[in-house]
Amino acid sequence: MERVWDLDNCHLHLLLNKNREFPDNLTLDCVFSPLLTMSWVVDSRVAVLLPVSLITISLIRRLLKKNGSGQLLPPGPPQLPVVGNALATDSKEPWKTYAEWGAKYGDLLYVRFFNRDVVVINSEKIAKDLLEKRSSNYSSRPYIATLVPFGWDNNFVFTPYGNEWRLARRLFHQSFRAEGALNFRPMQICKTHQLLMNLLETPQNHMAHMGAFAASVIMSATYDYEMGPSDESFLRIVEGTLSGLRYMTPETTVVLNAFPFLLNLPAWFPGANLKRSAISSLKYVNEMIETPLRHVEKSIAAGTAGPSMVFDLMKRKEQEQPDRVAEFDQALRRASWASFTGGTETTGSILLYFVLAMVLHPHVQERARAEIDAVVGKDRLPDFDDQPSLPYIEAIAREVVRWQPIVPLGVAHATTDSDVYEGYYIPKGATVVANAWAMSRNETLYPNASQFIPERFLDNQGQLVDPESPNFSFGFGRRICPGRHIGEASVWAVIASTLAVFEFSKGKDAVGKDIDFVPTSSVGLTRHPDPFPCRITPRLGMDAEKLARLMDSTIA
Template identity: 70%
Template structure:
């Protein structure tokens, strides 16, 4: 986030010039009820300077310890309310969803062309149409149709890991993108260096860093930064926006063009995009622009959202197995007892593999992919538990802090799948971390497909491989401390990992195991 530091320094003069007027407007006293408690604020900038820009959830967790489960902060002129408990999140975002389904204004959304993703679209008719089109293909019942494809893609991942185990990160990314591309566009990705996978990587690298209230606070206060000429000092944001627009446009239009060409040649299979393109022909002319926009939003959101969150969770799973071999051993013992060693697990086995399900839940809880979710916004002012929530406030559900609730999840920093099982080894539903998928009307509509993809990979890879620490030239384990990316989503940075076949598994046996699925 070096651009933030540069911008802060460069804005000291204009901040000083407007400080008096802003302070007067922002420090107006209001009648009871009071705002939620929160950290002391500086004039003009509020709490922006006190945030850990690489891991704001850590700052919010510290504020939670000092001020409680509902915290008020201010980023320049933006009111921010941070929710640190699952109960409050459900009370507000679920039970009062009519008031908390909007999104705060993100000044980067249009310049970076992230209008393609309806996760960031303001609440209204545009969002409703895009989500409805998406939901028709990815609702719980429809998502069952993807399962044979997801198993097939998981088997392809096994082959890729067998051939080049050192490229585990690329293989996981390809798997996640492959499932999303198949469901959305009926497109088969290449095992490595697929052009469409590369498009997503390039677009996400820029976009996800600039779609949070923390990183857009300066632009909210000083929107002229995006109007500076690209040659002007301090205009890196403008240059990034131009590059992002190019990458995102390519990512949206190229797969749709592929589907249109396949439909014209008669080779297109069923997919979200082909179904919507057929329905487009039936639209009245006055509704066509609206439907085309929703079509692009639904398809690109399915592609981007499915790729990024699934691959992030699977990399976390592999990291957990490397660091916790005893968990891996128990999971493999369960698979061997239920499935045996003469076939691979499939979804019919899922009810009989509670420990695999517990691992999936713990992956989601231990290192949340979206530690702060996507911020909601208050459509109207509200009062909760005696505290005033201003109209237009960004409302942030701190899922990171929820996942660290020591009452529900003792020793929360540790990876303990057993926390989701009773004494008899059966799943407990009471403490399932469902908050990882969001709340209310903005809950993730692709969660059923995502969880099925993650389960398929966990079960399939543990049946065939062992994940362990990589060895140095002397044969010693390479010790490491995991690090993670920053931004809207979070996943482990590359770490030394050794992927080896389990005892008795070789390429010939793997080929036999996969034959019924081929």
């Protein structure tokens, strides 16, 4: 027989045979599917235990959870017993749910997922007031049950606020601060030229080429590791490592956060798919951390090591006191891995959204190429010296980042103490989410916000109206993305260079007609566009020989 509990699209299937025995293939399909973007399965005895545990947690919460200040929590939608707002949240795109609630209840929201307090910030002003002006209280990270089992606790981006985080971030910042990032620009131009040649030879593989470019830049900057087209084993490690990123958000792990024992099921347990995924992820993470570090160590021993973040840090480690070497070494690992994961995933996705924007808006390409031809000419490719003279290219880069926020909810913050903001009580230990998606759709600042309009960043004379990109794209306060300077430079170089060399257009069907499509995205902690029909064709009679000459002229 089959018994089904229907909790507003949340299905709990319990299959029992006539003898009420539990079959080996019994599954808990997409438990609370609005809450988890992953599909995982556990034994039916866990299915019986889960609702009992939920009720127990709810009763304990009602007895113990009190607002010590006597002040009101921020407004928010009505909550169900036990699960709170979990069932009402779009598990795939929660930022859109939060934006809708923000329009109804205000830019500071309180929601609850099981036993977790969540405060959602939908405006840039409130984000700066709390996450920047009160950063000492808002710079930690919430508990995420999947971090340790999947190996992602080794990334300082997720490390709670404290001395371990400070040391790792300081090591990272020394290489990738604004001044330090300038040292990588010649390398970024060379990598951009490699990308142009790849796009010329196999334009149909543009999605893979953009991802490989992003990985290549960050691997070079972090480890002086040159990725080649034959690095299939390393690319396998990269893919396996990044696949675990989708399990690192509070929204996708609310059930696991409330019931972490589910991750302690043995891998052999029937239906323990999540446990097996964690084992695989941990293996890839360890390889991703150790393989390039060994490369640097071997290069230093051979006297062939080139400049990189890890090379500089390993030389510095030699000067550390013996009792601090282990601490320094752990911080080095956290910083280097954060560099790779952050730079690869975000930069590659931004570039894919750039291609999508160009396919959908050919008039933007026309204006951009006119600016490039006027400033750079046709005898060389753009380089960073041209950046101040190409404001429309910069406007395109900023609009891509605003139009499609890659990390729409950022990485969640957590309060270290309770707080009061404009009369509203924010609990100690609350998860605090800055909704970059809602900020990007602020119609007051960005009229027709869903449309791609680079001109919004230019004045009537065609000059940039703001010296910086939209702040919300990179986070806030002490947790702002420390690698944003090298990331922005990579994005600018690719946009300027590809527009100088190629035209982007819709794909054609068998009879030569444009293929219309509705863009869609894959989502997790980050977003990237799904494959779409696209043609990338060289302009100005470009071929491999001519492109090589332009590259030589630019570098010279």
